[in-house]
Amino acid sequence: MNHLVVLPVLIPLLAGALLLLTARAGKTVERSIGLLATTAMLVTALALLSQVSAGELMVYYSGNWPAPYGIVLVADRLSALMLSLAALLALASLLYAISGEDRLGPRFHVLFQMQLLGINGAFLTGDLFNLFVFFEILLIASYALQLHGGGRARVRAALHIVVLNLLGSAIFLVAVGAIYAATGTLNLADLAAKVTTAGPGQTGLLRAGGLLLLVVFALKAALVPLGFWLPPAYASANAAAAALFAIMTKVGVYAILRVHGLVFGPDAGATASLLSPWLLPIGLLTVLVATLGVLASRDLRRLLAHLVVLSAGTLILTLGLNSEAATSAALYYALNSTLVGGGLFLLADLIARERGEAQTRLDCEQAVARPALLGTLFFLGAIGVAGLPPLAGFAAKLYILQSAYLHTAASWVFSAILLSGLLVIIALSRAGSALFWRTGDTDGLLRTPAGLLPAAATTLLLSGTAALMLGGGTVTAFTQATAAQLADRTAYIDAVMSNQAVVPSPQRKGGY
């Protein structure tokens, strides 16, 4: 049994505990521990990524309990990819935060690590109930991170998120109860094996459970009609928190891909392809609503929040195409949109710092102190997120369209993606010219611009889109392999249920 799999959960947990103990040791200690832990997480995630890239499924049986009785963590290509993405995003957000944002309230670093604990755990778990537990961990940390710094807008948005997500947790538990009552197991691999032989008396419960899970995951992924909580929340949150939140909607999408792909796949007996009538329309609607939101935004941060919803909608739309090529395209798109989305949130805060009172309002009144640097970064991010050549956003959209080409709903997908792309370009160019070109007032230029570190963190994330384009061949080969691995459900079930890794317990002396 390889203990590397449990490290992405252990590192933030221990670091968080350590941070609580050293709360009085000062900011420098806190920042070093946070940075150290997040770097360790990135290294671990990359090590995992290289180990699973050959196609091995790494299963970790906590406490050496055999599946399906114990708790299992499973690392496959998808988990490792998402872990690396989360760690990279977290590292950049943390680098940004330590330039001053973490002073705005207490316990920022503890919450940050707890948030990562929840995210990493959700990506690794092979058990439905533990998915619930890790969701709760990442949620409660995200409430506090969202509130970090305080203020009216944050409190008002947090109230909505907390109530909605508490409701979502209740629905999750109902779904868990229904699925457990029907099959007697919550281990995903065991569940996937058991739904194929489910009798007619259990089908109703299973269907209800599966669709309730979709409701919960759609709430997390901010899909229409459950995603209206997101824009005010992300627009009001701190830059570092908002950048990290760029991966939170992807956790919801990941859960749909994992749970529904594995358990309610095409060979799942009476509940086969449970979601296939739902994902495509939901995705289309989300893309439509989010694009309107992007167009209507009068503030850069709110515009970016709508872009996060748009990327989640595009992902669900692509997954709704229900083919291996589409899954691969969706993963590539997810990598790009997460990095650029996070980077743009950091950039918005850089702009807000230099514009002072005007913040990120899109009204041509206040110039920024470093128009060349910030303007270039904005240009890079806008091209990356809107999907113009030569950056990875373009390749991702092309890949999606290519995978949709022969689908019966191809005309819908094409029009949705191309039209939303055009409207996003219009909105972003309007925003860019309001922020950087048509600025009358240059009085405020005496403000000291933020140091080098925040700009470096922003550049790190935004240059991700260029890196993805340059390494496009390698990355798409990996996402294709990931999609193939996801389609091979028997391999997952066999790997988890075989228990071959379990070390035999030492012989007890003297018997019971």
Added chain:
Amino acid sequence: MEILVSILIGVMTASAVYLLLRARIFPVVLGLSLLGYAVNILLFASGRLQLDSAPLVEHGLAQLPDPLPQALVLTAIVIGFGMTAFLVVLALRALHELGDDHMDGGDRP
């Protein structure tokens, strides 16, 4: 007994939904707590309801209860408790910050 328990869960959920749709924060908190109780009983019932059986394990008893839902309910209770506590504190904070206990808070549009 199954019918009684399902009616109980149904009534509690219906009342919870009614409370959740109120505009003020306090009924919403009550509604969420009530929904939590309903869900916990439902989770408990997912392991089948039995009368006169051993609490966990007993030698010579043919039918034993399912321990897993009990563990799930325990976890759910703990998490629900923590979340409700957080919500109550947040509601108080919102009352101070926004000067209003409306769900949409303060100078709403």
